[in-house]
Amino acid sequence: MSDFVIVGAGLAGAKAAEALREQGFDGRVILVGAEAHRPYERPPLSKGYLSGKSDREKVFVHTEDWYAEHRVEFTAERSVTAIDRAAHRVEFADGTSIGYDKLLLTTGSSPRRLTVPGADADGVHYLRTLDDSDALRDLLARVNRLVVIGAGWIGLEVTAAARQAGVEVTVVETAALPLLRVLGTEAAQVFADLHTAQGVEFRFGASIERVATADGRVTGVTLADGTDIPAEAVLVGVGAAPNTDLAEAAGLAVDNGVLVDAGLRTEDPDVYVAGDLANAEHPLLGRRIRVEHWANALKQPRTAAANMIGASATYDDLPYFYTDQYDLGMEYVGYVEPGEYDQVVFRGDVPGREFIAFWLKGSRVLAGMNVNVWDVTDPIKALIRSGAAVDPARLADPAVALTEVVPGSSPSAP
Numbered sequence: 148m149s150d151f152v153i154v155g156a157g158l159a160g161a162k163a164a165e166a167l168r169e170q171g172f173d174g175r176v177i178l179v180g181a182e183a184h185r186p187y188e189r190p191p192l193s194k195g196y197l198s199g200k201s202d203r204e205k206v207f208v209h210t211e212d213w214y215a216e217h218r219v220e221f222t223a224e225r226s227v228t229a230i231d232r233a234a235h236r237v238e239f240a241d242g243t244s245i246g247y248d249k250l251l252l253t254t255g256s257s258p259r260r261l262t263v264p265g266a267d268a269d270g271v272h273y274l275r276t277l278d279d280s281d282a283l284r285d286l287l288a289r290v291n292r293l294v295v296i297g298a299g300w301i302g303l304e305v306t307a308a309a310r311q312a313g314v315e316v317t318v319v320e321t322a323a324l325p326l327l328r329v330l331g332t333e334a335a336q337v338f339a340d341l342h343t344a345q346g347v348e349f350r351f352g353a354s355i356e357r358v359a360t361a362d363g364r365v366t367g368v369t370l371a372d373g374t375d376i377p378a379e380a381v382l383v384g385v386g387a388a389p390n391t392d393l394a395e396a397a398g399l400a401v402d403n404g405v406l407v408d409a410g411l412r413t414e415d416p417d418v419y420v421a422g423d424l425a426n427a428e429h430p431l432l433g434r435r436i437r438v439e440h441w442a443n444a445l446k447q448p449r450t451a452a453a454n455m456i457g458a459s460a461t462y463d464d465l466p467y468f469y470t471d472q473y474d475l476g477m478e479y480v481g482y483v484e485p486g487e488y489d490q491v492v493f494r495g496d497v498p499g500r501e502f503i504a505f506w507l508k509g510s511r512v513l514a515g516m517n518v519n520v521w522d523v524t525d526p527i528k529a530l531i532r533s534g535a536a537v538d539p540a541r542l543a544d545p546a547v548a549l550t551e552v553v554p555g556s557s558p559s560a561p
């Protein structure tokens with residue numbers, strides 16, 4: 148009987164344990180997590196859970212009983228400090244260790260830290276964990292003015308929750324628009340307009356010189372151009388970095404995540420990686436990508452689990468993510484490197500924020516984003532996967548069904 152160890156008890160770790168059991172693995176499954184909680188999902192932490200609209204119990208991946216019921220030996224508040232690949236053991240700070248036959252690394256990522264003077268003051272917040280979200284929720288009930296550093300997804304979602312709690316928000320962003328790297332100018336403007344309409348003040352092209360403090364507490368921020376912005380708290384949302392230390396120290400190949408093939412295997416036949424940590428070959432895209440999204444952490448573990456058991460599976464789902472901000476709901480599917488597209492085609496009512504945007508390279512669709520339009524992810528995926536040439540005029544025309552945009556395609560195509 149084999150012992151499988153999973154290091155990192157986030158969504159990917161929990162889903163891997165589930166997939167191992169679903170796929171009939173009967174040996175030991177040991178899930179080790181650094182946090183005090185059983186595995187939970189992070190998206191609600193900046194949305195419904197943060198604003199108090201959804202219950203705490205809903206964030207957890209499984210019920211408390213699920214682990215024992217499925218013979219998953221889950222240990223919280225335990226950090227693996229080293230991997231001895233030759234001995235097939237993971238080690239802990241107290242000198243103890245656990246042996247494995249197969250090892251899955253799902254250590255995820257951590258927020259990038261602000262390094263300017265004052266960055267460690269009381270009132271500077273990050274948002275990654277359930278505890279962070281609890282602290283931020285308390286904060287939003289107490290403060291009047293918040294500075295958000297970074298207009299990425301987390302910064303903007305917290306901004307929306309803060310505005311809904313009546314907090315004045317200034318967002319400081321080095322780029323000229325929010326989400327510019329991901330969406331490009333055309334679609335990023337939609338998010339700038341959305342937040343501006345809600346009374347959010349943006350400082351674009353701006354960087355933080357220091358966090359102003361009094362008695363160790365935040366009193367505001369000073370920008371590089373000398374502007375002072377008063378605030379009682381600061382939320383830093385400047386991206387995340389993969390937790391590669393363990394893998395790197397164990398001699399695994401690391402470059403923006405741990406390098407794995409399309410089956411999520413490292414170069415060590417007994418070590419696999421999934422979720423935010425994996426920089427994986429993508430068969431359809433023909434390149435390695437590392438995806439920091441919920442759907443990837445939800446689904447990749449199935450492939451890793453299958454291969455750990457001895458199957459030969461590949462992961463080729465297209466990256467997918469979503470956001471909710473005020474009354475805007477959005478889904479995005481596909482993959483576009485910054486600047487690697489020729490045009491964005493809009494279909495629907497952009498000012499009214501009810502539309503689909505498509506990113507095209509030549510006449511091929513690389514990605515699509517539906518805003519307040521639902522049940523279109525499958526046809527958008529099919530368009531991307533087909534690699535077919537599309538006519539931008541037909542793509543933009545809501546009278547042409549998405550399944551009929553490619554001439555000769557079947558209206559019932561998936």
Ligand SMILES: Cc1cc2nc3c(=O)[nH]c(=O)nc-3n(C[C@H](O)[C@H](O)[C@H](O)COP(=O)(O)OP(=O)(O)OC[C@H]3O[C@@H](n4cnc5c(N)ncnc54)[C@H](O)[C@@H]3O)c2cc1C
Pocket residue numbers: 154155156157158159160179180181182188189190191192193225226227228253254255256257274275276301390393421422423424438439440441442444467468469470471
């Ligand atoms: C606030 C927030 C909102 C988000 N919203 C969205 C969204 O709307 N849509 C979307 O698609 N994605 C969203 N994401 C991204 C999504 O949550 C992540 O992609 C997902 O959590 C990745 O899961 P993971 O299991 O790979 O890693 P993680 O969730 O990072 O889990 C890794 C776990 O491993 C633990 N760990 C690390 N090192 C060790 C060690 N040495 N020993 C033991 N344990 C260790 C960590 O403590 C952590 O608990 C959001 C993320 C955040 C933070």
